[in-house]
Amino acid sequence: MYVPRHFAVDDATTAEFLAGAGAAHLVTATAEGLVATRLPYVWAPEVGAHGALQAHVARTNDQWRRPPVGEAMAIVHGPDAYVTPSWYATKAEHGRVVPTWNYVTAHVYGRLVVHDDEDWLAAHVRALTERFEAARPEPWAVDDAPPAFVAGQLRAVVGLELVVTRVEAKAKLSQNRSDADRAGVAAGFASAGDARMADAVRAAASRKVGA
Incomplete structure (x- = not known):
């Protein structure tokens, strides 16, 4: 992945992101070509030297039967959104701005x-259920379902664990812009109702990612 200095992410921020993201595209290069599946996962930092993503697929999804050629890759997505040049303070100063x-x-x-x-x-x-049910006022638990039903569901899936060897992370959140431009972008996202992006831009500025 191309990661300019401004958008580099430190190890602690990367680990926090992986722990909180929740789902990823698992991509494997096989003898028959590329295969990809979108999967919810649990981040297991205690596995191996760099942690692991633990997930499962339907038994009928044959990705698990097709061994990867070399490494497998999971693409984990965070928040993303269009940035209009109208949010930049520098638009009024010189107009030399473009969308991103x-x-x-x-x-x-x-x-x-x-x-x-x-x-x-x-x-x-x-573990997967407990993670995503934890914030609910009345969390659903696996034991709420009949044991025979749960056993049948488990027989219908196969576990996949990506034991991590390396991670390339990138947070492109206007860190290469001036303080005034970054403030304008955060305010723009907030006014558009995208609190998640507004918070991400503010957090990246406070961390001075890539500095």
Whole structure:
């Protein structure tokens, strides 16, 4: 991934992003060509030297049966949105501004491990469920469903674990603009109702990413 200095992301911010993102496109280059699946995942920082993304696919999805040639890659997307030049303070000063797109993303590379194992899958789906249900006032739990039904659902999926070897992360959030321009972009997103992007721009400015 092309990552200019302004948009580089430190290890702590990358780990925070991977822990919070929730889903990724798993891409594998196989003997039959490229294969990709969008998957919710659990970030497991304790696995290996660099952590792991743990997910599962339907047994009928044959990506798990097609071994990758070399590394597999997960593309993790954060917030993204169009930036109008009208938000820049410098537009009024000299007009030499153009539109762009702000975004946060990470390309996670690693060794893909298949887990066709009921115990691993049971622990994984519980962890996945607990993660996404945690914020609900009355969280749903796996044990709310009949045991026989849960067992049948587990037999219908296969676990996939991307044991990470390296991560390329990028946060393009107007860090290359002036303070006034960044403030204008954050205010523009806020006025457009995109609080997530507004917060991301402000956070990147406060961290001075790439400085």
